[in-house]
Amino acid sequence: EIVLTQSPGNLSLSPGERATLSCRASQSVSSSYLAWYQQKPGQAPRLLIYGASSRATGIPDRFSGSGSGTDFTLTISRLEPEDFAVYYCQQYGGSLYTFGQGTKLEIK
Amino acid sequence: EVQLLESGGGLVQPGGSLRLSCAASGFTLSSYALSWVRQAPGKGLERVSGVSSSGGTTFYADSVKGRFTISRDNFKNILYLQMDSLRAEDTAVYYCAKRTSERAFDIWGQGTMVTVSS
Numbered sequence: 188e189i190v191l192t193q194s195p196g197n198l199s200l201s202p203g204e205r206a207t208l209s210c211r212a213s214q215s216v217s218s219s220y221l222a223w224y225q226q227k228p229g230q231a232p233r234l235l236i237y238g239a240s241s242r243a244t245g246i247p248d249r250f251s252g253s254g255s256g257t258d259f260t261l262t263i264s265r266l267e268p269e270d271f272a273v274y275y276c277q278q279y280g281g282s283l284y285t286f287g288q289g290t291k292l293e294i295k
Numbered sequence: 296e297v298q299l300l301e302s303g304g305g306l307v308q309p310g311g312s313l314r315l316s317c318a319a320s321g322f323t324l325s326s327y328a329l330s331w332v333r334q335a336p337g338k339g340l341e342r343v344s345g346v347s348s349s350g351g352t353t354f355y356a357d358s359v360k361g362r363f364t365i366s367r368d369n370f371k372n373i374l375y376l377q378m379d380s381l382r383a384e385d386t387a388v389y390y391c392a393k394r395t396s397e398r399a400f401d402i403w404g405q406g407t408m409v410t411v412s413s
Contacts, residue, residue: 219397219398220397220398220399222397222398222399222400224340224400230405231390231403231404231405231406232340232390232400232403233403234399234400234401237395237397237399237401238397238399241397243399243401244401275339275340277340277399277400279398279399282354284330284342284345284398285342286339286340286341286342287339288339289339
């Protein structure tokens with residue numbers, strides 16, 4: 188099973204700043220099968236990025252994904268107040284789907 | 296509007312059973328693979344079960360294998376999760392989710408809370 192480790196666990200930033208979230212896999216992941224989600228309290232996760240770098244429908248272009256192999260990154264170019272939430276990466280490989288433990292993005 | 300709506304959660308004693316349902320609207324369930332993903336209070340996401348579009352292939356996490364059964368009724372446009380021999384550690388919000396061809400989950404239900412406690 189591929190383990191995804193997200194860092195940092197918590198990130199405190201101010202609106203307007205740039206956020207960089209990391210997702211590292213225990214073994215190589217197909218870029219086609221790496222996704223990012225946003226989850227706000229009391230809500231279901233929302234798909235942001237799939238295929239490592241493709242934005243899902245309706246996702247603002249301040250969200251971008253990159254990476255390959257074992258290292259992937261979600262970047263939020265200029266934080267808006269509504270972006271403060273928990274972010275998860277997820278991969279598919281070997282018939283298994285796994286999620287990272289999450290990064291909590293907090294307002295500084 | 297494309298959406299999923301779960302129901303069937305609640306409070307159950309250890310060893311008890313529940314059946315969760317997930318109804319789709321705005322799209323045809325039969326065209327897609329579907330999964331159940333759970334989230335224990337204050338914890339992360341765990342995919343516990345999945346089913347192919349035809350229903351012919353299923354997956355269960357080791358934590359629920361032999362106790363949970365996933366099924367789908369493509370005519371009624373509903374996904375099910377039968378949960379037996381429930382344990383305290385099964386306490387979580389259970390989400391149904393639609394899978395894309397890129398193996399991501401693009402449509403999620405609002406979740407249904409399952410609490411296993413005496």
